[in-house]
Amino acid sequence: MNIVKASQHLNVVVEMASKLFLTFSCILFLASFMLPVLSHLQDPHLRPNTLSGNGGSLKAMQGCRKGDKVNGIRDLKLYLAHFGYLNYKKNPSATDLEENHFDEELEVAVKSYQVYYHLNATGILDEPTVSQIAMPRCGCLDKVTHGHTHNSIHTVSRYAFLPGTPRWNKGQLTYGFGPLFPARFIPPVDRAFGRWDAASQYFTFSRATSYQVADLKVTFQRVDHRDGSPFNGSGGVLAHAFSPPDGRVHFDADERWAIGAVPNAFDMESVAIHEIGHLLGLGHSQFQSAIMWSSFSSGVTKGLSSDDIQGLRALYGA
Numbered sequence: 001m002n003i004v005k006a007s008q009h010l011n012v013v014v015e016m017a018s019k020l021f022l023t024f025s026c027i028l029f030l031a032s033f034m035l036p037v038l039s040h041l042q043d044p045h046l047r048p049n050t051l052s053g054n055g056g057s058l059k060a061m062q063g064c065r066k067g068d069k070v071n072g073i074r075d076l077k078l079y080l081a082h083f084g085y086l087n088y089k090k091n092p093s094a095t096d097l098e099e100n101h102f103d104e105e106l107e108v109a110v111k112s113y114q115v116y117y118h119l120n121a122t123g124i125l126d127e128p129t130v131s132q133i134a135m136p137r138c139g140c141l142d143k144v145t146h147g148h149t150h151n152s153i154h155t156v157s158r159y160a161f162l163p164g165t166p167r168w169n170k171g172q173l174t175y176g177f178g179p180l181f182p183a184r185f186i187p188p189v190d191r192a193f194g195r196w197d198a199a200s201q202y203f204t205f206s207r208a209t210s211y212q213v214a215d216l217k218v219t220f221q222r223v224d225h226r227d228g229s230p231f232n233g234s235g236g237v238l239a240h241a242f243s244p245p246d247g248r249v250h251f252d253a254d255e256r257w258a259i260g261a262v263p264n265a266f267d268m269e270s271v272a273i274h275e276i277g278h279l280l281g282l283g284h285s286q287f288q289s290a291i292m293w294s295s296f297s298s299g300v301t302k303g304l305s306s307d308d309i310q311g312l313r314a315l316y317g318a
């Protein structure tokens, strides 16, 4: 029963992931569905995420390891594929038993995920790994899928760029808030832009004269908001943003947002700083102190780190 629930939950997440991915690029969409061989080229930023929000049911899969055949493994594969840890596509002709086989490739992918999140690379779906998967997080991908080798386990990477290194070709960017954006959360988002402004010699941010003409469009959205990447209610994915020059950033209206460190709520300014990083072309960082780290905790605030600034400098400084 629990395993079935975990499987259903994974399915929902994977569906979300797929949909988010679709919106980011029609070309990538076509590539992913018509040319599976190109899947490793998909923009990591384009895949979504999360499996979180339901650590309880996910825990039913806890302890799974290579050789196991358990319902939900296929969804774990899809989940890891969507986040850039595994080259995997659902095979319509394969049996459930085959698809739910915790095979060697999955073990490598789980190890890769564990390394990324600084967990023991056991390759087993152990408690720390399940807990990490259950963490609320950003809806964007962690990294580009590539052929994983054991070398990757020893790679120390921190900041990252989005695939294709999309960048702005101007330094003066305007931003605007959608009509339904809660007024009380405008000041923290203003401050978030201010943080990047102050820390970088590359950008200045100012409020646009209207939402329509803004380079960067900030909105609250909930569940299916017609960009192909529905939010999932409370928990799970908290927000997502689109790479340059798209400029859209969406916050999940079903989350409990706060100004500052409020227990069981997410600090709007901290999450906004993270999402602005994506708007500027930064990917997720493996440096846990970085604002571009993919997961968020409730009840805390977080700001830019030297890693984030180094990433921006590397992207725009040349």
Ligand SMILES: [Zn+2]
Pocket: 138, 139, 140, 274, 275, 278, 284, 294
């Ligand atoms: Zn993110």
Ligand SMILES: [Zn+2]
Pocket: 221, 225, 227, 229, 240, 250
């Ligand atoms: Zn959205």
